[in-house]
Amino acid sequence: MEQTPEELTGTPCLNCGDELTGNFCANCGQQVRDVNISVKSLAVEFTESLFSLEFGFWQTFKRLVFLPGTLTAEYVAGRRKKYSSPIRLYLGTSLLFFFAIGFFGGDKSFIQVGDDDGNVTAMTGDEAMAALREGFADTPGDSMAGAPMDSLLADIPANEKIGDLLRDPDRAKQRLFSYLPRAMFLMVPISALLFRLAYVRHKRPYLHYLVFSLHLHALFYFTATVSGLLGLIRPEAVGDSLALIVLVTFPINTVRAQRRAFGDSWWKALLKAGLVWHVYGFILTLVIFSVLVLMVVTA
Numbered sequence: 001m002e003q004t005p006e007e008l009t010g011t012p013c014l015n016c017g018d019e020l021t022g023n024f025c026a027n028c029g030q031q032v033r034d035v036n037i038s039v040k041s042l043a044v045e046f047t048e049s050l051f052s053l054e055f056g057f058w059q060t061f062k063r064l065v066f067l068p069g070t071l072t073a074e075y076v077a078g079r080r081k082k083y084s085s086p087i088r089l090y091l092g093t094s095l096l097f098f099f100a101i102g103f104f105g106g107d108k109s110f111i112q113v114g115d116d117d118g119n120v121t122a123m124t125g126d127e128a129m130a131a132l133r134e135g136f137a138d139t140p141g142d143s144m145a146g147a148p149m150d151s152l153l154a155d156i157p158a159n160e161k162i163g164d165l166l167r168d169p170d171r172a173k174q175r176l177f178s179y180l181p182r183a184m185f186l187m188v189p190i191s192a193l194l195f196r197l198a199y200v201r202h203k204r205p206y207l208h209y210l211v212f213s214l215h216l217h218a219l220f221y222f223t224a225t226v227s228g229l230l231g232l233i234r235p236e237a238v239g240d241s242l243a244l245i246v247l248v249t250f251p252i253n254t255v256r257a258q259r260r261a262f263g264d265s266w267w268k269a270l271l272k273a274g275l276v277w278h279v280y281g282f283i284l285t286l287v288i289f290s291v292l293v294l295m296v297v298t299a
Contacts, residue, residue: 060084064219068253069260072212076261086214090188093221098181100225102173104232175298179291187284188213194279198272199262212261216254223250251277 011020018027060083063070071083084092192213196206227246233239251273258269 056082056084060089064089064215065222067260068215068219069212069257071215072208072257072261075211076208086211086218089218090214090221093218093225094181094184097221097225098177100228102177104228175295176291179294180288183287183291184217187280187287188217190283191216191276191280194276195272198276202262204262208261212257216257219253219257220250223247223253 012018013020013025013028013030015030016025016028018025020026024031060071063074063083071086071089074080074083075086189210192206192209195209195212196204199209223246227243230246231239231243233242254273254277255266255269258264258273259266262269264272
C-alpha cells in the first residue's frame with residue numbers, strides 16, 4: 001500500500017538518502033514507490049510513462065511544424081516541462097533526415113555525371129574514371145598533348161584517393177555521411193551567432209539564439225525529410241511538385257519563427273532572415289567543401 005505524504009516525511013530517500021517531505025524527493029526528484037510492486041502496478045506505470053511521452057512529443061511536434069518559433073518562446077519563458085529539449089529534438093530530426101537520404105537516396109551503384117550540354121548519364125565508378133581519363137586525353141594544349149594518361153592524372157593532388165572514392169561510390173557515400181552530420185552540427189552555433197548579430201539591439205543572451213537555432217535546424221531536417229519522401233512519388237512531375245511546395249515552406253516558416261520568438265514585424269524578420277541565410281549559405285559552402293577535402297585526405 002502506498003504511503004501518505006505525512007507518513008513519508010522524515011524517512012530517507014532510497015536514491016540519495018535525503019529526508020523526504022512528500023511523494024517526491026526534494027533533492028534528486030525521484031518518486032517514492034514501493035520496490036516490491038505488482039505486475040499490475042508496473043503496467044500502470046508503463047502506460048502512464050508512454051502517454052506522457054506521446055503527449056510531450058505531439059505538443060513539441062505541433063509547435064515545431066505548425067507554429068514555428070513558439071517552442072523557442074516557450075523555452076525562454078521557462079515553460080519547458082511538457083516539450084522535448086531542443087538538443088533532443090535536433091538530434092532526433094537530424095537522425096531521421098540522414099537515415100532517409102541514406103536509405104532512399106537512389107541507386108548506390110551509379111554516379112550521376114553531367115556534360116557541357118546538360119545531359120546526365122548514370123555511370124559506375126570505373127566508367128567515371130575512364131571518362132575522366134578520356135577528358136584529360138581530349139584537353140588541348142601543348143603541355144598536355146601526347147602525355148600518357150597516367151602521368152597526367154598523377155599530377156592531380158590526391159589523385160589516387162580520388163580515384164578510389166570514384167570507383168567505390170558506396171564507400172564515398174558512407175564517408176560523406178560520417179562527416180556531414182558533424183559538420184551540420186557545427187553550423188548550429190554559427191547560425192545562433194549570426195542571429196545574435198542580426199538582433200544585437202535586443203540584448204538577449206546568446207543561449208536564446210542557440211535554442212532558436214536548434215529549433216530552426218530541427219524544422220529544416222523535418223521539412224527536407226518530408227520533401228525528399230514526397231519526391232519519390234510517381235509520376236515524377238507530381239512528386240517533384242509536391243516536394244518543391246513543402247521545401248518552399250521552410251524559408252516562410254523561418255520568418256514566422258522569428259516573429260514569434262523575437263516579436264519582429266514581417267518586413268524586419270524578412271530582412272534579417274535574408275541577411276543571415278546569405279552569410280550562412282556562404283559559410284555552409286566552405287564547410288561542405290572542407291568535408292569533401294577531408295574525405296579525400298583521409299581516404
